[in-house]
Amino acid sequence: MGLDKKERQYKFSWDLLGNIELGRPNLGQNTRLEVYRLMQYTFRDVLEKRFGTEAADEIFYEAGKLSGQEFYRNLIGEQKNLDEFVLCLQDILKELGIGILRVEEADMETGKFVITISEDLDCSGLPETGFEICTYDEGFISALMESFTGKEFRVKEIDCWCTGDRTCRFEAQAL
Amino acid sequence: MSEAQMREILTPLADLLNNPAGIKEISPELMAKTDFRELYQSLAVIREFALTLSRGDLSTKLNGKGFVVAHLKALQSNLRHLTWQTKRIAQGDLIQRVDFMGDFSDSFNSMVEALAKTQADLEELATTDPLTKLENRRSFFDKGQRCIEQSRRYEMPMSVFVLDLDHFKKINDTFGHHGGDQVLRSVAEIFRTSFRSTDVVGRIGGEEFSVILPEEDAKRAQMVAQRVMEQCRSAEIELEDARVVRFTLSIGVAQLRANDKNFEQVVQRADDALYAAKRAGRNRVCCLDE
Ligand SMILES: [Zn+2]
Numbered sequence A: 001m002g003l004d005k006k007e008r009q010y011k012f013s014w015d016l017l018g019n020i021e022l023g024r025p026n027l028g029q030n031t032r033l034e035v036y037r038l039m040q041y042t043f044r045d046v047l048e049k050r051f052g053t054e055a056a057d058e059i060f061y062e063a064g065k066l067s068g069q070e071f072y073r074n075l076i077g078e079q080k081n082l083d084e085f086v087l088c089l090q091d092i093l094k095e096l097g098i099g100i101l102r103v104e105e106a107d108m109e110t111g112k113f114v115i116t117i118s119e120d121l122d123c124s125g126l127p128e129t130g131f132e133i134c135t136y137d138e139g140f141i142s143a144l145m146e147s148f149t150g151k152e153f154r155v156k157e158i159d160c161w162c163t164g165d166r167t168c169r170f171e172a173q174a175l
Numbered sequence B: 001m002s003e004a005q006m007r008e009i010l011t012p013l014a015d016l017l018n019n020p021a022g023i024k025e026i027s028p029e030l031m032a033k034t035d036f037r038e039l040y041q042s043l044a045v046i047r048e049f050a051l052t053l054s055r056g057d058l059s060t061k062l063n064g065k066g067f068v069v070a071h072l073k074a075l076q077s078n079l080r081h082l083t084w085q086t087k088r089i090a091q092g093d094l095i096q097r098v099d100f101m102g103d104f105s106d107s108f109n110s111m112v113e114a115l116a117k118t119q120a121d122l123e124e125l126a127t128t129d130p131l132t133k134l135e136n137r138r139s140f141f142d143k144g145q146r147c148i149e150q151s152r153r154y155e156m157p158m159s160v161f162v163l164d165l166d167h168f169k170k171i172n173d174t175f176g177h178h179g180g181d182q183v184l185r186s187v188a189e190i191f192r193t194s195f196r197s198t199d200v201v202g203r204i205g206g207e208e209f210s211v212i213l214p215e216e217d218a219k220r221a222q223m224v225a226q227r228v229m230e231q232c233r234s235a236e237i238e239l240e241d242a243r244v245v246r247f248t249l250s251i252g253v254a255q256l257r258a259n260d261k262n263f264e265q266v267v268q269r270a271d272d273a274l275y276a277a278k279r280a281g282r283n284r285v286c287c288l289d290e
Helices: A033-051 A053-076 A082-095 A135-149 B003-018 B034-054 B067-090 B103-127 B137-153 B168-194 B218-234 B263-279
Strands: A100-107 A112-118 A153-159 A167-174 B158-165 B200-203 B208-214 B249-255 B285-287
Touching: A033 A053, A053 A082, A053 A135, A082 A100, A100 B067, A112 A135, A112 B067, A135 A153, A135 A167, A167 B067, B003 B034, B034 B067, B103 B137, B137 B158, B137 B200, B137 B208, B137 B263, B158 B168, B158 B218, B158 B263, B168 B200, B168 B208, B168 B218, B218 B249, B218 B285, B249 B263, B263 B285
Parallel strands: B249 B285
Antiparallel strands: A100 A112, A112 A167, A153 A167, B158 B208, B158 B249, B200 B208
16 A cells, blocks of 8 residues: 555655765765665565565565666666667766676567676675576666666566576566 | 496596587486586586587577586677677667677777778768868758758758859969969868858859858848958968968858748859859849848
8 A cells, every 4th residue: 555645755856865975075975885785685684574575576676667767867868879878878887886788689679688787786796596686677677778768668687696697687578 | 436436427427528429328326316417417508508609609598507607608698799789880880899808809899990980081081072171062962951951940040151252263373273272271261260160161162162050040141241251351361382362252142931942942042142242243242032
């Protein structure tokens, strides 16, 4: 059951990321990656305990999607064509330390895309658990694809550091 | 463990790695042992994958796990990305660069850069007048058509000049063709500084130039024309042999009309105005609009 708008305390807006220059004159933008992962995997633990694995994954996918929408709107913006979109995305993901993006397949007509992300922020170096763990990234990528193409996308991670691979591979399919 | 037992275990594993013919029968008891089976299967996957990779097959999906498999998959992934990049380059996307294949990356990137340079050179050659480096006639008329579409979309005026050097034949006769060429180059230089970067300047004939002024109506365009004409009148062009050439030009101005079918029609009107300016004694601006 959702809260109606009046009751929402945490509705996301880009402003919530704050004025970092003002707030952290000495520490600045950077934090250790462990801190990001600590937050993500404790969140995941609690969400799973409360709601079960499937629901926890769904929540992560949805949050990733929200994040991707805001990311596209605030950091990427209108793109002329696929090449520029990919290049812009590669640059920004690298610059922000999110990962190294590469495209293996991109078919605008059938809407099938295969991309890989190496040195992924979420999973690179994690223990091999045997299942793909980058659910947040799946949602994130789906929102980027949707924002760029205007079509709805479903994204699934098919290879992951956690399944023993050295690079995460995602399959995106327009619905 | 006896030597025979050891051989029974090691031979099929060694065959997987080394024997082109593959593996002989393995005893079911050995395959029943999990440790052996897993190692055996891993090696089988690696063998199969090495084979497909060496044949250039990048589409086979590799299902195994483990350190070597993961790195082979990473290699496959890089090669797939490279394939995609090459396809993009073939479609004219010359911003692709490779950054994960060692020496190959450098060679590949140099190749793409050379392609981009060639393409830019060819493009310049196809659109630029070699003497003055202004737009050539064809490129100028292409741009003119696009400017018309733009000004109609944004409901903005647009004007066109046709400019012609007065008595250019006399300049050629006095200073030779080489001197004439120098004058044309200097005129182009004056145009480059006196028009805005959004104006399009082209050389459309021997001593005939044309300029597109987006967002300007005929009235403002005539003021610009007057200024350019005066600039040219006061210019002194020093030739290589130190002789000084002075010259004047006549300018015809026309504004885009709603019923103009194409860019040629606007240029034709500017040309008519130029002709009128010549008849009226040269060294002047003329506009037949309004
Ligand atoms: Zn992953």
